[in-house]
Amino acid sequence: MRYHKIPDETIQRLPLYWRALRLLSENRSHVNSKVLAEIVQVNPWQIRKDLSYFGGFGTPGVGYDIKKLSCQLRDILNLKNTHKTALVGVGDLGSALLGYSGFSQLGFEIVSAFDVSTKKVGKIKNNVNVEDISKLKTLKRKGIRLAIIAVPVKAAQETADKLVRAGVVGILNFTPSYLVVPKTVKVISIDIAMDIARLPYYLPTNRAGKT
Amino acid sequence: MRYHKIPDETIQRLPLYWRALRLLSENRSHVNSKVLAEIVQVNPWQIRKDLSYFGGFGTPGVGYDIKKLSCQLRDILNLKNTHKTALVGVGDLGSALLGYSGFSQLGFEIVSAFDVSTKKVGKIKNNVNVEDISKLKTLKRKGIRLAIIAVPVKAAQETADKLVRAGVVGILNFTPSYLVVPKTVKVISIDIAMDIARLPYYLPTNRAGKT
């Protein structure tokens, strides 16, 4: 019954559990679903169900061994070894991402950066040398299989195509466009503008609009 | 039947429709659900259902008037007038957000920025004066009701509390923490790290793990 028809929603919650466990591990050795549930703001049975998709990690009457569960989640999420990552587009957003500690904490290491601007190529940012976009082909040789796209919208698909040709199998897309890629390549899109755009909907106004 | 029990998922899709319509409006005056569906990568009947929650905007046999629908979506999403917004935390991320054109395109205007660091206070970034965090109280007087939190995790809840006290009713939270706020305040959290963390799960490996 393992690894079979697991809801995407479950996969989305696993990192939350994992992060909570990391914090908990500083103070205690065990946790039950009720306590964990409160931290990540979901129901206890949701957590138990999620974890049960991958097998029983807990002990009835006791709860979950934090160290052990943490390790197993890390394994499931495939975060055990560090992932060398390339960044394409070193503009405002790209630069911010280069300095973003969240990546390294999760085991991502931006080892390569690319841009089209001759102004940026050759510069060194956060210990990473910015290369010309034409050097993308070298990714395969370097064993880099993950990439972050932080280029202007119009260049997004083209960049994705190049990355796929360079052997990239996972893409973090920060542009607001749907990328067409082979089924073997996984794209996760982060579209900040679209998240932001729905905030005003929920604000108190003269309208009746509410959930 | 208007404004009653509308799925959150629908609200999340409306901005996508809106953006697609903006692009389409440059070339044509009408669009049907099939074409729009292809652009935003959802099913035609999903679009029709979503729109039907708010009333009939289309014409059978013809489709949707792009200008009209666009305008109506903007109205539903409450994006008609610009929203003055405050930014708290002018670090890497905060700075990137200050230069982010996505905000202004949606009608958000960052008119005020705050930080605790004496190094940053007093500086001017992207035409915005960085003030000391203690000046947050002035938001109410200035009529600013939206805020972006881009501070370190530990300061997140404290910042949220201050913002609520200063009359803020909508918060964009870029920190990885659950914010406790009154029910009248809407928080939208953007947790980049958690989106990123699930990418490796989908990568082809020795494991059997797949959806």
Added chain:
DNA sequence: GGTTGTGAACCACTTCACAGCC
């Protein structure tokens, strides 16, 4: 003929409830 709008059917995730285990 083409397309919308929508009640009904469907399906997938969530929630429940309890057997099983410590």
Added chain:
DNA sequence: GGCTGTGAAGTGGTTCACAACC
């Protein structure tokens, strides 16, 4: 007694199919 793991029930968003309309 306390807590997990899970089949079964419930719920709500998605998909369908077709009547209504241009």
